[in-house]
Structures are given as C-alpha cells and as structure tokens.
Amino acid sequence: MGIAIRIVEIAISAIPPDIEDARIERVNLKVGRLTAVVPESLRFCFNIASSDTPLASASLEIEETPIVIECGECGAETTIERPPFACSECGGGKVTVVSGRELDILSIEVADPEVEAVEGRE
Numbered sequence: 001m002g003i004a005i006r007i008v009e010i011a012i013s014a015i016p017p018d019i020e021d022a023r024i025e026r027v028n029l030k031v032g033r034l035t036a037v038v039p040e041s042l043r044f045c046f047n048i049a050s051s052d053t054p055l056a057s058a059s060l061e062i063e064e065t066p067i068v069i070e071c072g073e074c075g076a077e078t079t080i081e082r083p084p085f086a087c088s089e090c091g092g093g094k095v096t097v098v099s100g101r102e103l104d105i106l107s108i109e110v111a112d113p114e115v116e117a118v119e120g121r122e
Contacts, residue, residue, distance in 0.1 A: 003037065004045035007105065008055055014108045015054060024058045026109040032065045032102040039064065067100035 007027060015022045027046075031037050039062045046060045066079045071087035072094035078087055085095050 001045045001049065003103070004042060004049040007046060007060075008049045008053055010105060011055055011058075011108045012053060015110060019110065022054050023111040024055045024108060025111045026059045026061055026107075027055070028061045028063070028106040028109070030063045030065055030102050030104045030106050032100040033067050034097065034100040035103050037103065063106070065099050065102050068098040069095040070098050071095050 007029070011024055011027050015024070031039065031042075042062065043060050046055075050056055050058060067081070068077055068079050069085055069087070070077050071090060071092050073092035074087060074090040076087055076089035077098060078089070078095075080088075084093075085097070086093050087095060
C-alpha cells in the first residue's frame, strides 16, 4: 500500500499547475522481479489509494523486468528466474545484478481537458 500511495503522490505532483481539474489516465511503471512487488496486489492498492484523486479512473500499467546477472568471472549476461544467482555459462557465483531491482515510473499520462470537452459535446 505504501508504494501505491507514493505513486499517487508522485503522479499528482506531476500534473502541470496550469491545468485545472486535470485527470490522469494512465501511470506506466517498470517493476523488476527482485522488488517483491506483486503486480495484481499493487494494482489493487493503487485503485484504493487513487480514489477521490485525479487518478481515480487511471489505469496502472506494469512492465515487469527480468532478473539479469553479469558474471564477474567470464563476463556473460544471463537472465534467470530465481536464485541461485550463478552464471549459466561457467557456473561461477561471482555475479552482479544488472536488472531486476527497478521500480520506476516511466510515464504519467494526463488527459487533455480540451479533447475531453470536445468529446463530451458529441
């Protein structure tokens, strides 16, 4: 829930101040598999945290990134599903996590009030 609340706070702070009654349509995230964030749970919490805000009807799009390690012994990069963190090429255990720890907001899509006004008249 804490992550969802923070996403809502960041998205609200990203609304340009010159747009009155702004509404956010979508928040796009990149979430690494090592973050232990369960996408369905985050979406559920986001829906609760965003109610009564400009994000009330926004969708939360989540792009999951795999765990990628780089071997310190042979230099190979390997995508893994879960521990153990070992190189698939040489079996070495001296590895560095290259990706899988991300929890980034990629973009926040704000509805264009002028387009909504035109669409509302049709």
